Amino acid sequence: MRLIRKGYKPKEELVATFYAEPAKNKDFISVLESIARESSIGTWTSLRTMTASAKKLAPKIFYWDEKKHIAKIAYPQDLFERGSIVQILSSLGGNIYGMKDVKNLRWLDIEIPESFCKAFKGPAFGIEGVRKHFKVKDRPLLGTIVKPKVGLTPKQHAKVAFKAWLGGCDLVKDDENLTDMRFNRFKKRVEETLKMKEKAESITGEVKAYMPNISAPADEMLERAEFVKELGGSYIMIDIIACGFSGLQFIRNQNLGMIIHAHRAGHATFTRNPKHGITMLVLAKLARLAGVDQLHIGTVVGKMHGRKEEVLCIHKALKEPLGKLKSVFSVCSGGLHPGSVPALLKIFGKDIIIQAGGGIHGHKLGSEAGAKAMRQAIDACLEGIELSEYAKTHRELAIALKQWC
DSSP states (O other), rough: OOOBBBTTOOHHHHEEEEEEETTTOOOOHHHHHHHHHHTTTOOOOOTTTTOHHTTTTTOOEEETTTTTTEEEEEEEEGGSSSOOHHHHHHHHHHGGOTTTEEEEEEEEEEEOOOOHHHOOOSSSSHHHHHHHHHTTTTTTTEEOOOOOSSSOOHHHHHHHHHHHHTTTTTTTEEOOSSSSBTBBBBHHHHHHHHHHHHHHHHHOOOEEEEBBBOOSSSHHHHHHHHHHHHTTTTEEEEEEHHHHHHHHHHHHTTOOOOOOEEETTTHHHHHTTTTTEEOOOHHHHHHHHOSEEEOOOOSSSSOOOOOHHHHHHHHHHSSSSTOOOOOOEEEESSSGGGHHHHHHHHHHHEEEEEEEEEHHTSSSTOOOHHHHHHHHHHHHHHHOOOOHHHHHOOOOHHHHHHOOO
Protein backbone atom coordinates (compact mmCIF):
# COMPACT_ATOMS: atom_id res chain seq x y z
CA MET A 1 0.00 0.00 0.00
CA ARG A 2 1.63 3.21 -1.17
CA LEU A 3 1.32 6.22 1.12
CA ILE A 4 2.93 8.82 -1.17
CA ARG A 5 0.43 11.47 -2.30
CA LYS A 6 2.40 14.35 -3.81
CA GLY A 7 0.43 17.61 -3.79
CA TYR A 8 -2.37 16.32 -1.54
CA LYS A 9 -4.09 19.12 0.42
CA PRO A 10 -4.98 18.12 4.00
CA LYS A 11 -8.45 19.08 5.18
CA GLU A 12 -9.32 17.80 8.64
CA GLU A 13 -6.23 15.69 9.29
CA LEU A 14 -3.50 16.23 11.85
CA VAL A 15 -0.30 17.09 10.02
CA ALA A 16 3.09 16.15 11.44
CA THR A 17 6.32 17.56 10.06
CA PHE A 18 9.41 15.39 10.44
CA TYR A 19 13.13 15.71 9.87
CA ALA A 20 14.26 12.24 8.81
CA GLU A 21 17.73 10.91 7.99
CA PRO A 22 17.73 7.39 6.54
CA ALA A 23 20.13 4.81 7.90
CA LYS A 24 22.99 3.73 5.62
CA ASN A 25 21.84 2.20 2.31
CA LYS A 26 18.20 3.12 3.00
CA ASP A 27 16.03 5.04 0.55
CA PHE A 28 14.50 8.32 1.79
CA ILE A 29 11.00 7.67 0.40
CA SER A 30 10.83 4.12 1.72
CA VAL A 31 11.93 5.37 5.14
CA LEU A 32 9.16 7.96 5.11
CA GLU A 33 6.65 5.23 4.35
CA SER A 34 8.03 3.16 7.22
CA ILE A 35 7.57 6.13 9.55
CA ALA A 36 4.01 6.70 8.34
CA ARG A 37 3.05 3.04 8.66
CA GLU A 38 4.62 2.49 12.08
CA SER A 39 2.93 5.59 13.48
CA SER A 40 -0.48 4.49 12.21
CA ILE A 41 -1.89 1.24 10.74
CA GLY A 42 1.13 -0.70 9.48
CA THR A 43 4.08 -2.80 10.49
CA TRP A 44 7.25 -4.15 8.86
CA THR A 45 5.51 -6.65 6.57
CA SER A 46 2.27 -7.12 4.61
CA LEU A 47 -0.78 -8.10 6.64
CA ARG A 48 -3.55 -10.52 5.78
CA THR A 49 -5.55 -8.87 8.56
CA MET A 50 -5.55 -5.48 6.83
CA THR A 51 -9.21 -4.66 6.17
CA ALA A 52 -10.70 -2.12 3.81
CA SER A 53 -11.77 0.05 6.74
CA ALA A 54 -8.26 -0.06 8.19
CA LYS A 55 -6.81 1.04 4.84
CA LYS A 56 -9.01 4.15 4.98
CA LEU A 57 -7.03 5.21 8.04
CA ALA A 58 -3.75 5.23 6.15
CA PRO A 59 -1.82 8.51 6.44
CA LYS A 60 -0.63 10.44 3.40
CA ILE A 61 2.91 11.66 2.80
CA PHE A 62 2.09 14.73 0.74
CA TYR A 63 5.28 16.81 0.91
CA TRP A 64 8.97 15.94 1.09
CA ASP A 65 12.33 17.53 0.44
CA GLU A 66 15.07 14.93 0.27
CA LYS A 67 17.91 17.46 0.38
CA LYS A 68 16.60 19.02 3.61
CA HIS A 69 15.33 15.67 4.96
CA ILE A 70 11.91 17.22 5.61
CA ALA A 71 8.52 15.56 5.14
CA LYS A 72 4.89 16.29 6.02
CA ILE A 73 2.46 13.49 6.81
CA ALA A 74 -1.32 13.91 7.13
CA TYR A 75 -3.03 11.59 9.62
CA PRO A 76 -6.83 11.04 9.67
CA GLN A 77 -8.42 12.16 12.94
CA ASP A 78 -9.91 8.72 13.50
CA LEU A 79 -6.42 7.41 14.22
CA PHE A 80 -6.46 9.33 17.48
CA GLU A 81 -8.40 9.03 20.71
CA ARG A 82 -10.38 12.19 21.38
CA GLY A 83 -9.02 14.25 24.24
CA SER A 84 -5.90 12.11 24.77
CA ILE A 85 -2.48 13.65 24.35
CA VAL A 86 -0.99 10.42 25.65
CA GLN A 87 -2.21 8.52 22.59
CA ILE A 88 -1.00 11.23 20.19
CA LEU A 89 2.49 10.94 21.67
CA SER A 90 2.38 7.14 21.60
CA SER A 91 1.56 7.30 17.88
CA LEU A 92 3.54 10.20 16.42
CA GLY A 93 6.33 10.17 19.00
CA GLY A 94 6.51 6.46 19.69
CA ASN A 95 7.99 3.38 17.98
CA ILE A 96 9.18 5.34 14.97
CA TYR A 97 12.22 6.51 16.95
CA GLY A 98 13.42 2.96 17.44
CA MET A 99 13.36 1.81 13.82
CA LYS A 100 16.67 0.64 12.34
CA ASP A 101 15.80 2.26 9.00
CA VAL A 102 16.15 5.70 10.60
CA LYS A 103 19.46 7.27 11.54
CA ASN A 104 17.97 10.47 12.94
CA LEU A 105 14.35 11.52 13.37
CA ARG A 106 12.96 14.76 14.75
CA TRP A 107 9.29 15.67 15.10
CA LEU A 108 9.37 19.33 14.12
CA ASP A 109 5.77 20.50 14.18
CA ILE A 110 2.14 19.49 14.44
CA GLU A 111 -0.80 21.21 12.78
CA ILE A 112 -4.08 20.62 14.58
CA PRO A 113 -7.46 21.16 12.87
CA GLU A 114 -10.07 23.21 14.71
CA SER A 115 -12.50 20.29 14.81
CA PHE A 116 -9.97 18.16 16.70
CA CYS A 117 -9.48 20.81 19.41
CA LYS A 118 -13.05 20.50 20.62
CA ALA A 119 -12.22 17.42 22.69
CA PHE A 120 -9.63 19.31 24.76
CA LYS A 121 -10.27 21.80 27.54
CA GLY A 122 -7.35 24.07 26.74
CA PRO A 123 -6.37 26.93 29.09
CA ALA A 124 -8.97 27.94 31.67
CA PHE A 125 -7.62 31.50 31.88
CA GLY A 126 -5.12 32.21 29.11
CA ILE A 127 -3.45 35.58 28.65
CA GLU A 128 -6.65 37.60 29.07
CA GLY A 129 -7.70 35.72 32.18
CA VAL A 130 -4.30 36.05 33.81
CA ARG A 131 -4.16 39.78 33.06
CA LYS A 132 -7.67 40.19 34.46
CA HIS A 133 -6.61 38.38 37.62
CA PHE A 134 -3.72 40.78 38.20
CA LYS A 135 -5.59 43.84 36.88
CA VAL A 136 -2.60 44.53 34.64
CA LYS A 137 -3.49 45.35 31.04
CA ASP A 138 -0.49 46.76 29.26
CA ARG A 139 2.85 45.65 30.64
CA PRO A 140 4.76 42.40 30.99
CA LEU A 141 4.12 40.61 34.27
CA LEU A 142 7.12 40.25 36.53
CA GLY A 143 7.86 37.02 38.34
CA THR A 144 10.64 35.47 40.35
CA ILE A 145 11.78 32.09 41.61
CA VAL A 146 12.74 31.83 45.25
CA LYS A 147 16.49 31.29 45.47
CA PRO A 148 18.35 29.26 46.49
CA LYS A 149 16.30 26.59 44.72
CA VAL A 150 16.31 24.33 47.74
CA GLY A 151 17.64 24.63 51.28
CA LEU A 152 15.36 27.27 52.80
CA THR A 153 12.84 26.56 55.55
CA PRO A 154 9.17 27.46 54.93
CA LYS A 155 9.52 30.71 56.89
CA GLN A 156 12.73 31.66 55.10
CA HIS A 157 11.10 30.87 51.76
CA ALA A 158 8.07 33.04 52.61
CA LYS A 159 10.32 35.93 53.70
CA VAL A 160 12.18 35.90 50.38
CA ALA A 161 8.85 35.85 48.52
CA PHE A 162 7.57 38.75 50.62
CA LYS A 163 10.57 40.91 49.81
CA ALA A 164 10.19 40.18 46.10
CA TRP A 165 6.49 41.14 46.17
CA LEU A 166 7.27 44.36 48.04
CA GLY A 167 9.82 45.24 45.39
CA GLY A 168 7.30 44.90 42.57
CA CYS A 169 7.05 41.25 41.53
CA ASP A 170 3.59 40.10 40.55
CA LEU A 171 4.36 36.41 40.89
CA VAL A 172 6.62 34.26 43.02
CA LYS A 173 7.10 30.58 42.29
CA ASP A 174 8.82 27.49 43.59
CA ASP A 175 11.65 26.10 41.52
CA GLU A 176 11.28 22.86 39.59
CA ASN A 177 12.95 20.65 42.18
CA LEU A 178 11.27 22.05 45.29
CA THR A 179 8.25 19.93 46.24
CA ASP A 180 7.85 18.35 49.69
CA MET A 181 11.21 17.95 51.40
CA ARG A 182 11.99 17.23 55.03
CA PHE A 183 13.54 20.68 55.47
CA ASN A 184 10.66 22.41 53.66
CA ARG A 185 7.31 20.62 53.88
CA PHE A 186 4.86 21.52 51.13
CA LYS A 187 1.85 22.39 53.29
CA LYS A 188 3.82 24.50 55.74
CA ARG A 189 5.53 26.36 52.91
CA VAL A 190 2.22 27.12 51.22
CA GLU A 191 0.69 28.32 54.49
CA GLU A 192 3.58 30.64 55.32
CA THR A 193 4.01 32.00 51.79
CA LEU A 194 0.32 32.71 51.22
CA LYS A 195 0.25 34.64 54.51
CA MET A 196 3.10 36.78 53.22
CA LYS A 197 1.31 37.21 49.89
CA GLU A 198 -1.71 38.69 51.64
CA LYS A 199 0.52 40.98 53.67
CA ALA A 200 2.32 42.16 50.54
CA GLU A 201 -0.99 42.87 48.83
CA SER A 202 -2.19 44.98 51.77
CA ILE A 203 1.02 47.03 51.70
CA THR A 204 1.42 47.49 47.94
CA GLY A 205 -2.21 47.59 46.85
CA GLU A 206 -1.31 45.24 43.99
CA VAL A 207 -2.54 41.71 43.27
CA LYS A 208 0.16 39.16 44.02
CA ALA A 209 0.35 35.42 43.37
CA TYR A 210 2.29 32.44 44.65
CA MET A 211 2.86 29.40 42.42
CA PRO A 212 3.55 26.34 44.58
CA ASN A 213 5.03 23.33 42.80
CA ILE A 214 2.49 20.53 43.19
CA SER A 215 4.43 18.08 40.97
CA ALA A 216 4.01 14.52 42.23
CA PRO A 217 2.07 11.34 41.38
CA ALA A 218 -1.39 12.36 40.12
CA ASP A 219 -3.34 11.59 43.29
CA GLU A 220 -0.89 13.57 45.40
CA MET A 221 -0.96 16.46 42.91
CA LEU A 222 -4.72 16.71 43.28
CA GLU A 223 -4.48 16.67 47.08
CA ARG A 224 -1.87 19.43 46.98
CA ALA A 225 -3.86 21.52 44.51
CA GLU A 226 -6.99 21.27 46.64
CA PHE A 227 -4.97 22.28 49.71
CA VAL A 228 -3.70 25.38 47.91
CA LYS A 229 -7.23 26.27 46.87
CA GLU A 230 -8.56 25.83 50.40
CA LEU A 231 -6.02 28.38 51.61
CA GLY A 232 -7.07 30.88 48.96
CA GLY A 233 -4.30 30.27 46.46
CA SER A 234 -4.99 31.15 42.84
CA TYR A 235 -2.08 29.31 41.17
CA ILE A 236 -0.47 25.91 40.91
CA MET A 237 2.73 24.94 39.12
CA ILE A 238 3.40 21.61 37.40
CA ASP A 239 6.62 20.17 35.98
CA ILE A 240 4.86 18.95 32.85
CA ILE A 241 7.66 16.79 31.44
CA ALA A 242 8.31 14.98 34.71
CA CYS A 243 4.60 14.57 35.52
CA GLY A 244 3.65 13.81 31.94
CA PHE A 245 0.66 14.92 29.91
CA SER A 246 -1.54 12.36 31.65
CA GLY A 247 -0.91 14.01 35.01
CA LEU A 248 -1.31 17.47 33.51
CA GLN A 249 -4.63 16.65 31.84
CA PHE A 250 -5.86 14.95 35.00
CA ILE A 251 -5.34 18.13 37.02
CA ARG A 252 -6.74 20.43 34.33
CA ASN A 253 -9.84 18.24 33.96
CA GLN A 254 -10.68 18.75 37.64
CA ASN A 255 -11.73 22.33 36.81
CA LEU A 256 -10.21 23.65 40.02
CA GLY A 257 -10.44 27.28 38.96
CA MET A 258 -6.73 27.93 39.46
CA ILE A 259 -4.20 29.20 36.96
CA ILE A 260 -1.78 26.48 35.80
CA HIS A 261 1.86 27.47 35.41
CA ALA A 262 3.79 24.91 33.35
CA HIS A 263 7.50 24.39 33.96
CA ARG A 264 9.29 22.51 31.17
CA ALA A 265 12.22 21.14 33.19
CA GLY A 266 13.73 18.17 31.38
CA HIS A 267 12.47 19.04 27.91
CA ALA A 268 15.98 19.43 26.53
CA THR A 269 16.62 15.70 27.02
CA PHE A 270 14.78 15.25 23.73
CA THR A 271 14.26 18.75 22.27
CA ARG A 272 17.82 20.06 22.09
CA ASN A 273 19.36 17.76 19.48
CA PRO A 274 18.68 19.50 16.12
CA LYS A 275 18.48 16.17 14.29
CA HIS A 276 16.65 13.91 16.71
CA GLY A 277 13.80 14.00 19.21
CA ILE A 278 10.77 16.28 19.51
CA THR A 279 10.80 20.07 19.33
CA MET A 280 9.61 22.38 22.09
CA LEU A 281 7.16 23.78 19.54
CA VAL A 282 5.33 20.45 19.43
CA LEU A 283 5.31 20.22 23.23
CA ALA A 284 4.01 23.79 23.50
CA LYS A 285 1.09 23.09 21.19
CA LEU A 286 0.21 19.92 23.08
CA ALA A 287 0.50 21.76 26.41
CA ARG A 288 -1.98 24.32 25.14
CA LEU A 289 -4.41 21.54 24.23
CA ALA A 290 -3.96 20.07 27.70
CA GLY A 291 -4.80 23.37 29.34
CA VAL A 292 -1.77 25.21 30.71
CA ASP A 293 -2.17 28.97 31.15
CA GLN A 294 1.54 29.82 31.29
CA LEU A 295 4.51 28.03 29.76
CA HIS A 296 8.27 28.52 29.79
CA ILE A 297 9.48 29.12 26.22
CA GLY A 298 13.06 30.35 26.57
CA THR A 299 14.59 33.80 26.55
CA VAL A 300 16.98 34.10 23.56
CA VAL A 301 19.09 36.48 25.69
CA GLY A 302 19.36 34.42 28.90
CA LYS A 303 21.30 31.34 29.99
CA MET A 304 19.02 28.71 28.45
CA HIS A 305 19.54 27.14 25.03
CA GLY A 306 17.14 28.18 22.26
CA ARG A 307 17.60 29.92 18.92
CA LYS A 308 15.71 33.18 18.42
CA GLU A 309 13.72 31.84 15.46
CA GLU A 310 12.68 28.75 17.42
CA VAL A 311 11.65 30.60 20.57
CA LEU A 312 9.70 33.22 18.62
CA CYS A 313 7.88 30.46 16.75
CA ILE A 314 6.76 28.97 20.08
CA HIS A 315 5.69 32.40 21.36
CA LYS A 316 3.59 32.94 18.24
CA ALA A 317 2.05 29.45 18.36
CA LEU A 318 0.83 29.98 21.92
CA LYS A 319 -1.10 33.09 20.88
CA GLU A 320 -2.39 32.32 17.40
CA PRO A 321 -6.03 31.23 16.88
CA LEU A 322 -6.59 27.53 17.56
CA GLY A 323 -10.28 26.66 17.50
CA LYS A 324 -11.90 28.12 20.60
CA LEU A 325 -8.86 27.46 22.80
CA LYS A 326 -7.55 30.40 24.79
CA SER A 327 -4.00 31.66 24.39
CA VAL A 328 -1.08 30.78 26.66
CA PHE A 329 1.13 33.32 28.44
CA SER A 330 4.77 32.91 27.39
CA VAL A 331 7.22 32.81 30.30
CA CYS A 332 10.79 33.97 29.72
CA SER A 333 13.06 32.64 32.43
CA GLY A 334 16.70 31.70 32.86
CA GLY A 335 19.68 33.98 33.48
CA LEU A 336 17.73 37.25 33.27
CA HIS A 337 18.45 40.55 35.04
CA PRO A 338 17.32 44.18 34.58
CA GLY A 339 19.74 44.69 31.71
CA SER A 340 17.96 41.92 29.76
CA VAL A 341 14.58 43.69 29.74
CA PRO A 342 14.98 45.94 26.66
CA ALA A 343 15.98 43.00 24.48
CA LEU A 344 13.13 40.86 25.82
CA LEU A 345 10.51 43.49 25.02
CA LYS A 346 12.01 44.14 21.59
CA ILE A 347 11.96 40.42 20.75
CA PHE A 348 8.65 39.34 22.31
CA GLY A 349 6.54 42.42 22.93
CA LYS A 350 4.52 43.01 26.09
CA ASP A 351 2.64 39.71 26.28
CA ILE A 352 5.28 37.88 28.30
CA ILE A 353 6.01 37.04 31.90
CA ILE A 354 9.57 38.06 32.73
CA GLN A 355 10.85 35.72 35.40
CA ALA A 356 14.18 36.33 37.11
CA GLY A 357 15.71 34.38 39.97
CA GLY A 358 19.36 35.23 40.49
CA GLY A 359 18.78 38.50 38.65
CA ILE A 360 16.57 39.59 41.55
CA HIS A 361 17.87 37.80 44.64
CA GLY A 362 21.50 38.31 43.63
CA HIS A 363 21.14 42.10 43.77
CA LYS A 364 23.73 43.63 46.09
CA LEU A 365 21.01 45.25 48.20
CA GLY A 366 18.85 42.14 48.43
CA SER A 367 15.66 40.69 46.96
CA GLU A 368 13.44 43.73 47.43
CA ALA A 369 15.93 45.99 45.69
CA GLY A 370 16.38 43.39 42.95
CA ALA A 371 12.66 43.31 42.28
CA LYS A 372 12.54 47.10 42.25
CA ALA A 373 15.35 47.18 39.70
CA MET A 374 13.45 44.79 37.41
CA ARG A 375 10.25 46.85 37.64
CA GLN A 376 12.24 50.01 37.00
CA ALA A 377 13.73 48.43 33.89
CA ILE A 378 10.27 47.49 32.66
CA ASP A 379 8.93 50.99 33.39
CA ALA A 380 11.85 52.57 31.56
CA CYS A 381 11.23 50.48 28.46
CA LEU A 382 7.52 51.23 28.45
CA GLU A 383 8.28 54.94 28.72
CA GLY A 384 10.85 54.71 25.92
CA ILE A 385 13.77 55.74 28.13
CA GLU A 386 17.23 54.17 27.95
CA LEU A 387 18.09 52.15 31.04
CA SER A 388 21.29 54.12 31.58
CA GLU A 389 19.28 57.35 31.63
CA TYR A 390 16.53 55.96 33.88
CA ALA A 391 19.18 54.63 36.27
CA LYS A 392 20.33 58.17 37.04
CA THR A 393 17.24 58.66 39.19
CA HIS A 394 16.63 55.03 40.20
CA ARG A 395 19.29 53.71 42.54
CA GLU A 396 18.30 50.03 42.47
CA LEU A 397 18.48 49.89 38.69
CA ALA A 398 21.80 51.74 38.64
CA ILE A 399 23.34 49.17 41.00
CA ALA A 400 21.93 46.26 38.98
CA LEU A 401 23.32 47.61 35.70
CA LYS A 402 26.74 48.11 37.24
CA GLN A 403 26.58 44.61 38.73
CA TRP A 404 25.52 42.64 35.64
CA CYS A 405 26.05 44.76 32.51
